[in-house]
Amino acid sequence: SSSGVTLTAPVNIALIKYWGKLDETAIIPTNDSLSFTLSQDDMCATTTAMTVARGVKSKFWLNGKEMDLGHPRIRAVVEEVRKIAKVQGTDETLLDLPVRIASINNFPTAAGLASSAAGYAAATAALGALYGVKGDLSRIARIGSGSACRSISGGFVRWIAGSTSEDSIAVQVAPENHWPSLRWLICVVRATPKAVGSTEGMRRTIQTSPLMPARIASVPDKISAITKAIQERNFRAMAELTMQDSNQFHAICLDTFPPLFYMNDVSHRIIDFVHDYNRVKGSLIAGYTFDAGPNACLFTEQENFDELASVVEALFSDGVETDFVKGMKPERKVD
Ligand code: DP6
Numbered sequence: 001s002s003s004g005v006t007l008t009a010p011v012n013i014a015l016i017k018y019w020g021k022l023d024e025t026a027i028i029p030t031n032d033s034l035s036f037t038l039s040q041d042d043m044c045a046t047t048t049a050m051t052v053a054r055g056v057k058s059k060f061w062l063n064g065k066e067m068d069l070g071h072p073r074i075r076a077v078v079e080e081v082r083k084i085a086k087v088q089g090t091d092e093t094l095l096d097l098p099v100r101i102a103s104i105n106n107f108p109t110a111a112g113l114a115s116s117a118a119g120y121a122a123a124t125a126a127l128g129a130l131y132g133v134k135g136d137l138s139r140i141a142r143i144g145s146g147s148a149c150r151s152i153s154g155g156f157v158r159w160i161a162g163s164t165s166e167d168s169i170a171v172q173v174a175p176e177n178h179w180p181s182l183r184w185l186i187c188v189v190r191a192t193p194k195a196v197g198s199t200e201g202m203r204r205t206i207q208t209s210p211l212m213p214a215r216i217a218s219v220p221d222k223i224s225a226i227t228k229a230i231q232e233r234n235f236r237a238m239a240e241l242t243m244q245d246s247n248q249f250h251a252i253c254l255d256t257f258p259p260l261f262y263m264n265d266v267s268h269r270i271i272d273f274v275h276d277y278n279r280v281k282g283s284l285i286a287g288y289t290f291d292a293g294p295n296a297c298l299f300t301e302q303e304n305f306d307e308l309a310s311v312v313e314a315l316f317s318d319g320v321e322t323d324f325v326k327g328m329k330p331e332r333k334v335d
Pocket of ligand 1: 014016017018019027033116117144145146147148198199291292
């Protein structure tokens, strides 16, 4: 007989970026990072994990396509969950059974929208539940993809870099209902083909960027300042710190040799637009951040959302896939 469990994890958007590993296997980052996890019904991955009868083959599917279960990252996650479950007393006959894992994203995977973060968080949650693992799961998700550890929790989440596999964990700094007026607008910019992946990109930055040590040294103050801004729901401070950190991350990418071009011309036009828009409005009401790709994550507060979304759609219908300018609803608390 077989038993299975299905769980979901949303995408997270980094406000202070993770970029750089001290340890590539354990995925220990060079600095803390801080993100916001979208709500379950926005952009998420759903993973089913089930044990199957002895003799049946273990398998892994991503969006319906069979993948290699021998891939070092997914393999490491499965092995780590089993190791912890064993220590916690899970029946070894269950742990020895073959396992099947199927993961589906409800948004375009190829768009480069933190799909691995949601995917590994959902896979970790499903495997953890399947084997009855108790306690922190962020350490396990981290082994799959660094940013995945932040999707284990909702709301604002800080990944504490730590220095070992045990103490490199993600912790919630404010719950999902803390800032209900905050809204996100994800603009999928037509991707430039063949960007360097984040693992290779980070390695190259660590090895070649003379500016990187200065960035690493500047992160602790940024983390404290943005945590305070979030606690106070100070939009201006939060937005400034987020935009500046996104720009610094992309500056580090240009300082890498050979350089990493993640944003493109449309991304740069969106940045200019946000600054112009804020200037015309007479106050800082919109912000942006970009990960390792050209897509823009814009944010604003509820009262400004509809106007921002329609202006962006109108201005960028050229380079932005308007069928995927997605407005994220604030998480609502069910009373
Ligand atoms: C730019 O988590 O995808 O999105 O640990 O190698 O899997 P690996 O990297 P990944 O890197 C994400 C980098 C980023 C910034 C961030 O999410 O903090």
